[in-house]
Amino acid sequence: MSIDVGPAGGKREQRVRGGFPTRRAALDGMHELQHAISQGTYVAPSKQTVGEYLEQWLPTARARLRPGAFDACASHVQVYIVPRIGDIALQALTPSRVKALYADLATGGRVRGGGGLSAKTVHNIHRTLSRALADAISDRLLQRNPAERAHHQPASPDMPTWTAQQLRTFLAFATDDRLAALWRLAATTGIRRGELAGLRWRDVDLDRGRVTVVQQRAKGGGTVSMGPTKTRRSRRLVAIDAVTVAALRAHRKAQLEERLLLGRGYHDEDIVFCRIDGQAFHPDRLSQQFKTLVGAAGLPWITLHGLRHTHATLMLQAGVHPKVVQERLGHASIAITLDTYSHAIPAMQEDAAHRLAAIIDSTTDPDAVAGEKPPPGR
Numbered sequence: 001m002s003i004d005v006g007p008a009g010g011k012r013e014q015r016v017r018g019g020f021p022t023r024r025a026a027l028d029g030m031h032e033l034q035h036a037i038s039q040g041t042y043v044a045p046s047k048q049t050v051g052e053y054l055e056q057w058l059p060t061a062r063a064r065l066r067p068g069a070f071d072a073c074a075s076h077v078q079v080y081i082v083p084r085i086g087d088i089a090l091q092a093l094t095p096s097r098v099k100a101l102y103a104d105l106a107t108g109g110r111v112r113g114g115g116g117l118s119a120k121t122v123h124n125i126h127r128t129l130s131r132a133l134a135d136a137i138s139d140r141l142l143q144r145n146p147a148e149r150a151h152h153q154p155a156s157p158d159m160p161t162w163t164a165q166q167l168r169t170f171l172a173f174a175t176d177d178r179l180a181a182l183w184r185l186a187a188t189t190g191i192r193r194g195e196l197a198g199l200r201w202r203d204v205d206l207d208r209g210r211v212t213v214v215q216q217r218a219k220g221g222g223t224v225s226m227g228p229t230k231t232r233r234s235r236r237l238v239a240i241d242a243v244t245v246a247a248l249r250a251h252r253k254a255q256l257e258e259r260l261l262l263g264r265g266y267h268d269e270d271i272v273f274c275r276i277d278g279q280a281f282h283p284d285r286l287s288q289q290f291k292t293l294v295g296a297a298g299l300p301w302i303t304l305h306g307l308r309h310t311h312a313t314l315m316l317q318a319g320v321h322p323k324v325v326q327e328r329l330g331h332a333s334i335a336i337t338l339d340t341y342s343h344a345i346p347a348m349q350e351d352a353a354h355r356l357a358a359i360i361d362s363t364t365d366p367d368a369v370a371g372e373k374p375p376p377g378r
Contacts, residue, residue: 043091043143050093051086053141057132066227067220076128080105080117090141093133098150102126119154126151158343160302161310173297179289181244181251182273185211186304189238190311190329193304194218197283198226199272201252209245211238213330217280224282234330248272312341319351 054077062070084101085093102122109117117125130147137145162170167187174183182196191199194216203212213236216229229235240248251272258276259266267278274280290304302310308329315325326337 043140046089046091046141048090048141049086050088050090051082053090053136054082054086054132057135060135061132066218066230067223067225068218069220071220072124073128076125077132079111080109080125081129090136093146095146095148095150098129098147101129102151123151123154159309160300160306161313162299162302162306164314166299167310167314170294170297170299174293177293178254179273179286181247182286183290183293183307184244184247185240186307187311188241188244190308191238192216192230192234192308192330193283193286195229195234196273197271197281197286200270201272202270204248204272206245206248206252209240209242211240212236213238217283219283226280229330231330231332233332236327236330238328309341312337313343316341 058074058077061073065073081101084104085097088097102125105117105122105125106119107116108114109122126147130145130150133142133145133147136142171180171184171187174180177183185191186193186196189211191211191213195213197217198215199211199213200215203214205211213229213234215226216234217224217226220227255274259268259278262277265277269278269280271278271280273286287304290307291301294301312325312329315328316322322334322337325341326334329337331337331340
């Protein structure tokens with residue numbers, strides 16, 4: 001059969017198909033093709049390979065991703081995806097072949113030292129491939145995304161956190177550290193490492209006890225620079241307590257003294273937590289200094305990001321509503337918060353059970369305790 005697949009009113013573009021066993025099969029094939037054309041889902045046959053497509057796709061991804069996210073994306077494509085399935089025709093890629101790719105990465109994907117990649121790393125590679133293939137559908141190179149259901153989000157691993165007593169021990173130990181205010185702010189707000197490194201004094205309201213997170217200092221493109229927050233929801237207003245406000249005031253005073261000592265050698269970039277000369281810290285440097293302090297304090301090892309997890313865990317255990325925790329952390333949804341900190345939920349369940357039992361079994365009328373009048377008829 002022969003059918004015109006060109007746009008209405010445009011240049012004619014015919015496709016010829018043969019090999020149908022019967023006239024009826026040929027008519028069914030023609031009707032299916034006509035329907036795809038009318039619905040805008042028709043995909044012209046192509047011999048383009050996965051590798052050729054991804055090579056063209058990467059520059060378009062750069063414009064949409066943060067530098068650090070693009071670096072990871074490019075690494076996924078160039079190191080893990082193309083060497084394994086780059087020679088396969090894009091339109092011949094199947095879900096089973098994609099699943100085989102992920103299985104290979106899980107068992108032997110490490111570039112150095114041998115062994116497999118973690119479930120989280122494989123899932124991140126899956127997200128990159130799935131995003132690229134979704135764009136191929138938009139470009140009418142594919143009808144379906146063979147990676148769409150080929151991998152599932154792995155369960156969040158248990159993250160090392162501190163107890164309230166361990167956190168108090170650390171903060172007391174770090175009282176005289178030059179960055180004592182940073183450690184306390186991280187612990188009491190859950191602000192991310194890059195957001196702490198990019199925090200400016202203009203975004204801190206000490207009188208009202210508020211910090212506005214609007215930017216971060218992040219790695220990407222072989223350098224470190226200021227940029228937007230991780231997501232749109234990461235831009236947020238976070239309330240801080242009176243002790244943290246006092247710590248920030250003391251930090252500000254010490255910083256002004258450093259500025260006077262250095263004079264013209266001081267680089268005033270309005271950064272809250274900066275080096276002695278005023279320049280912004282490399283985020284990795286903050287992690288290194290935190291690691292040194294933790295070791296000196298003799299506490300169980302956690303990363304600087306572990307202070308964020310500790311903050312969220314302690315708030316949930318204290319009965320703070322998950323929605324409030326989500327807003328403080330800047331998560332895109334409450335589902336992310338509950339999934340990430342599911343380890344804290346059992347304790348909340350137990351507390352809820354005891355609270356309800358106390359209401360039911362109390363000899364005192366709970367409405368009277370709350371100052372409410374019982375409804376008529378009681």
